[in-house]
Amino acid sequence: MGTQPSDKSLLHKVSKIKPWGGDGKLxxxxxLLIGLGxxxxxxxxxxxxxxxxxxxxxxxxxxxxxxxxxxxxxxQDRMLRGVQSLFxxxxxVEEEEFLAYTESLKNLDNHQGLLCVAFARIxxxxxxxxxxxxxxxxxxTQHHDEALHIPVVYSQPFSGSDPCIRQDIKAPASxxxxxxxxxxxxxxxLTQPIMRQNRASNIATLDMILPVYSNRMRGQxxxxxxxxxxxxxxxxxxxxxxxxxxxxxxxxxxxxxITDISDAVTTLPVYQNPGADKVKTPQYESxxxxxxxxxxxxxxxxxxxxxxxxxxxHRSSLIAGAGLALSVLLYLLSRxxxxxxxTLKTMRVMHKELTLSEQRWKFALEGxxxxxxxxxxxxxxxxxxxxxxxxxxxxxWELGPELEAWKERIHPEDVxxxxxxxxxxxxxxxxxxxxxxRLLCKDGSWKWILARxxxxxxxxxxxPLRMVGTHTDISKLKESENLVWRQANFDQLTELPNRRMFxxxxxxxIKKSNRLDHPLALxxxxxxxxxxxxxxxxxxxxxxxxxxxxxxxxxxxRDTDTVARLGGDEFIVILSELEDLNSIDRIAxxxxxxxxxxxxxxxxxxxxxxxMGITLYPTDANSIDNLLKNVDQAMYSAKAxxxxxxxxxTPSMQQAAHQKMLITNDLRLALQDKQLQVHYQxxxxxxxxxxxxxxxxxxWHHPQRGMVSPAEFIPIAEETGLIMEIGDWVFEQSxxxxxxxxxQRGSHFQISVNKSPVQFKNDSSTHDHWLDYMKxxxxxxxxxxxxxxEGLLLDTSHNVSKKLLAFRDAGIQVALDDFxxxxxxxxxxxRFDIDYIKIxxxxxxxxxxxxxxxxxxxxxxxxxxxxxxxxIAEGIETEEQCALLKAAGCDYGQGYWFSPAVxxxxxxxxxx
Numbered sequence: 001m002g003t004q005p006s007d008k009s010l011l012h013k014v015s016k017i018k019p020w021g022g023d024g025k026l027x028x029x030x031x032l033l034i035g036l037g038x039x040x041x042x043x044x045x046x047x048x049x050x051x052x053x054x055x056x057x058x059x060x061x062x063x064x065x066x067x068x069x070x071x072x073x074x075x076q077d078r079m080l081r082g083v084q085s086l087f088x089x090x091x092x093v094e095e096e097e098f099l100a101y102t103e104s105l106k107n108l109d110n111h112q113g114l115l116c117v118a119f120a121r122i123x124x125x126x127x128x129x130x131x132x133x134x135x136x137x138x139x140x141t142q143h144h145d146e147a148l149h150i151p152v153v154y155s156q157p158f159s160g161s162d163p164c165i166r167q168d169i170k171a172p173a174s175x176x177x178x179x180x181x182x183x184x185x186x187x188x189x190l191t192q193p194i195m196r197q198n199r200a201s202n203i204a205t206l207d208m209i210l211p212v213y214s215n216r217m218r219g220q221x222x223x224x225x226x227x228x229x230x231x232x233x234x235x236x237x238x239x240x241x242x243x244x245x246x247x248x249x250x251x252x253x254x255x256x257x258i259t260d261i262s263d264a265v266t267t268l269p270v271y272q273n274p275g276a277d278k279v280k281t282p283q284y285e286s287x288x289x290x291x292x293x294x295x296x297x298x299x300x301x302x303x304x305x306x307x308x309x310x311x312x313x314h315r316s317s318l319i320a321g322a323g324l325a326l327s328v329l330l331y332l333l334s335r336x337x338x339x340x341x342x343t344l345k346t347m348r349v350m351h352k353e354l355t356l357s358e359q360r361w362k363f364a365l366e367g368x369x370x371x372x373x374x375x376x377x378x379x380x381x382x383x384x385x386x387x388x389x390x391x392x393x394x395x396x397w398e399l400g401p402e403l404e405a406w407k408e409r410i411h412p413e414d415v416x417x418x419x420x421x422x423x424x425x426x427x428x429x430x431x432x433x434x435x436x437x438r439l440l441c442k443d444g445s446w447k448w449i450l451a452r453x454x455x456x457x458x459x460x461x462x463x464p465l466r467m468v469g470t471h472t473d474i475s476k477l478k479e480s481e482n483l484v485w486r487q488a489n490f491d492q493l494t495e496l497p498n499r500r501m502f503x504x505x506x507x508x509x510i511k512k513s514n515r516l517d518h519p520l521a522l523x524x525x526x527x528x529x530x531x532x533x534x535x536x537x538x539x540x541x542x543x544x545x546x547x548x549x550x551x552x553x554x555x556x557x558r559d560t561d562t563v564a565r566l567g568g569d570e571f572i573v574i575l576s577e578l579e580d581l582n583s584i585d586r587i588a589x590x591x592x593x594x595x596x597x598x599x600x601x602x603x604x605x606x607x608x609x610x611x612m613g614i615t616l617y618p619t620d621a622n623s624i625d626n627l628l629k630n631v632d633q634a635m636y637s638a639k640a641x642x643x644x645x646x647x648x649x650t651p652s653m654q655q656a657a658h659q660k661m662l663i664t665n666d667l668r669l670a671l672q673d674k675q676l677q678v679h680y681q682x683x684x685x686x687x688x689x690x691x692x693x694x695x696x697x698x699x700w701h702h703p704q705r706g707m708v709s710p711a712e713f714i715p716i717a718e719e720t721g722l723i724m725e726i727g728d729w730v731f732e733q734s735x736x737x738x739x740x741x742x743x744q745r746g747s748h749f750q751i752s753v754n755k756s757p758v759q760f761k762n763d764s765s766t767h768d769h770w771l772d773y774m775k776x777x778x779x780x781x782x783x784x785x786x787x788x789x790e791g792l793l794l795d796t797s798h799n800v801s802k803k804l805l806a807f808r809d810a811g812i813q814v815a816l817d818d819f820x821x822x823x824x825x826x827x828x829x830x831r832f833d834i835d836y837i838k839i840x841x842x843x844x845x846x847x848x849x850x851x852x853x854x855x856x857x858x859x860x861x862x863x864x865x866x867x868x869x870x871x872i873a874e875g876i877e878t879e880e881q882c883a884l885l886k887a888a889g890c891d892y893g894q895g896y897w898f899s900p901a902v903x904x905x906x907x908x909x910x911x912x
Contacts, residue, residue: 054307058284061254062301066288067452068246069299071472073208073292076114076235077188078477079105080210082484083117083233087212089488089500095154101484102156108476111158113242114235115205118155119212120169120179121231123148150179150231159238169232175207181294182209183229184222189294192260192268193239206242206270208293209234243271253307255279257300261289270297279304371471373453375403377464382406388471391449393442411438411446418451425453426464433469448478491565493543494550502564502572506624509562509576513617520576521584524631525591525612527569528643533606541601545608552594556587572631581616588612588646596644609644611635620649663716666702671726676700678733679901682910683752683872683894686886691745691910693785695752695894696734697901698726718758727759731770737904738783744908752785752815757792760800771810781811785836789817801832808833815872820860829867837864841875841895848880858888865889
């Protein structure tokens with residue numbers, strides 16, 4: 001190929017050029033020198049811009065590393081606090097509840113590297129060697145006993161095998177120290193890296209810890225926390241998996257090394273990504289200290305050779321070549337100088353736009369699945385990523401760049417908080433913009449999002465020009481938190497407020513009552529005969545009845561009132577802002593009327609009623625505890641008065657309750673202090689006039705009050721269960737006495753012992769003890785007569801029937817006390833082989849003056865003899881009464897006419 005003519009002409013012109021312009025014109029050389037100077041400057045600026053761009057990208061990625069680490073740990077902290085709330089909401093959380101709740105957390109996205117969530121409980125069991133040295137109530141932080149165990153009792157695995165189950169958190173010591181610090185601070189803490197054995201390999205893990213305190217804790221002092229600690233909830237993480245998932249591929253060109261520098265003496269490695277150890281002299285590096293849940297981490301980030309190789313040097317070379325070419329052309333074509341200047345200006349504008357576009361693209365790409373927004377504050381326009389729009393179910397074209405279009409989607413209740421948080425950040429009151437609010441989706445639903453943002457460009461006068469940030473979908477986390485809150489504050493069966501929420505509502509209503517000077521009323525009601533519904537129809541039907549009862553009660557009160565279920569079949573109502581106290585009775589009667597109506601339970605019909613107590617604030621009491629005591633006493637007064645009625649609290653109830661408490665406390669000491677005595681009242685065979693039997697009667701000689709009536713303390717003994725121990729003691733004393741008197745009066749002599757219905761119905765009280773004791777004394781069964789009440793025969797429970805029939809089989813006789821005052825069935829007299837019926841003294845008292853009473857006694861005696869039963873008349877106080885009963889054929893009699901109940905030594909002096 002030869003040289004073209006044009007090329008030859010150009011070369012010829014170039015060859016003709018003299019160093020200083022042979023024709024004497026220097027301006028082409030000046031243009032050339034200027035062009036070369038400009039070329040050099042452009043080349044130099046391009047090199048600097050490329051370096052600055054890479055440095056900015058390194059800074060952005062470094063910040064992203066820290067942000068993602070902080071964001072992940074914040075999410076895990078929120079999740080752990082949700083588990084803590086589960087334990088703080090209840091006195092006892094079963095393993096099934098724990099596993100059910102933590103299983104729901106697996107639906108959340110952010111649990112990379114999470115091995116398990118677990119609960120460790122404190123077990124204080126001092127060994128004999130330490131029991132004398134320290135009390136069980138010593139603070140846990142001072143308890144170094146080897147017998148102190150803190151095992152992991154509940155554990156939910158998230159990935160792989162569960163490294164948490166059956167561990168004791170006391171080992172290693174560094175781990176236990178973190179648990180101790182969490183207890184003291186009542187806050188989240190992280191452990192230092194821990195090496196654990198996992199099948200055939202070791203893994204490095206971290207634990208995130210939160211303490212769980214007893215619900216009874218009232219104060220927030222360190223002593224309170226140490227004495228009320230129940231245990232800890234914690235989550236364990238595989239560090240390598242955790243960090244690898246957080247950082248992923250976006251930072252593969254960076255060397256990340258994280259060390260724990262919490263201890264000023266030693267540092268502990270936490271994490272190092274692959275290839276970090278090979279980076280010796282990085283071009284870019286940064287080091288930041290993070291205080292994370294009680295630990296201080298140093299995050300060191302350096303650029304790898306791959307990152308530094310991304311510096312695009314071709315552009316600067318191209319500019320140099322282009323500059324030389326342009327200089328030559330300008331030397332030849334000076335007219336193009338203006339055009340060249342305009343071209344360079346255009347290139348600078350395009351370069352700036354290209355740089356901004358690249359930054360937005362990289363930010364969106366590195367957003368880890370979050371929605372990204374970029375706000376041009378001066379233009380008031382927002383660029384939003386596709387991911388952000390898809391969160392709301394929108395297409396890219398459905399949401400314009402206008403800021404107002406976004407504001408319109410914020411929930412009305414959240415707008416003020418969003419604007420306030422943004423203004424605080426813009427004014428420098430906060431270091432970062434963070435806000436949780438709801439956004440309207442395309443389908444009309446609301447989605448909870450976490451918004452984070454920061455200003456990245458400022459004007460020379462300090463005005464913010466550009467702000468970028470992310471939106472994270474936290475709807476599932478909010479749903480989980482709401483579920484925990486409802487479980488902690490509402491009854492799951494009736495959906496009414498539970499005891500916890502009731503206390504909170506009552507405290508608020510008392511404050512409102514004080515502010516408005518309006519009284520409030522508490523209505524406490526207990527369903528009558530609800531146990532029979534459960535026993536006969538089953539607990540499913542019982543639950544249906546409770547749900548319907550809750551609905552009826554709610555229907556009877558105002559929307560401003562509160563209806564709560566305290567447990568079982570107990571409901572309580574707060575009537576607030578009462579301007580007319582007469583409305584209390586109207587509402588209460590309405591509730592009783594609704595509850596007394598029939599309940600349709602599937603194919604079955606059930607009937608219940610309610611006993612209701614009412615107390616007023618501040619008339620009756622000015623504190624929550626006293627209000628509840630008052631309304632409880634009033635309710636029990638209504639129940640004791642016949643049920644299905646209302647009882648208002650009165651001061652006399654408070655006095656009676658206080659007196660009952662004193663008697664209960666004294667009665668607990670009466671038996672061991674030998675204040676109780678057994679007196680014996682003779683039972684006379686009326687035909688012969690001889691003493692053939694005696695009734696054992698309990699007497700209490702109080703050291704201060706003197707003789708206490710059995711009518712006063714026997715019901716309390718039955719209610720508190722003390723009747724079990726007292727009844728057995730009376731029986732044993734009576735059997736020792738009958739053995740002695742049988743030697744004196746003959747083997748036919750008997751002692752009657754009253755046996756309470758409570759003793760018959762109690763599962764722990766058996767007849768075997770009485771029978772064995774009589775065998776030890778060598779007593780025959782007929783030595784004992786067990787006296788029971790008529791109501792006991794109506795009880796169809798297995799315990800009652802079993803014990804009565806066992807007494808019959810052992811030869812022990814049974815007497816039916818207070819006959820004629822109850823609801824006895826003659827069929828039961830035959831079924832249980834009753835031997836004696838005792839005519840109540842209310843019939844005997846007037847037989848000499850009231851013919852009807854005499855006729856009634858004669859009928860009872862005749863009927864009993866027809867059935868083969870013997871009759872004992874109680875309360876004989878005159879000779880005339882004795883004669884009439886004897887004439888009517890009564891077998892036995894007892895009463896003051898013969899003798900009152902006397903101690904055993906005086907009984908032996910009686911002779912009839």
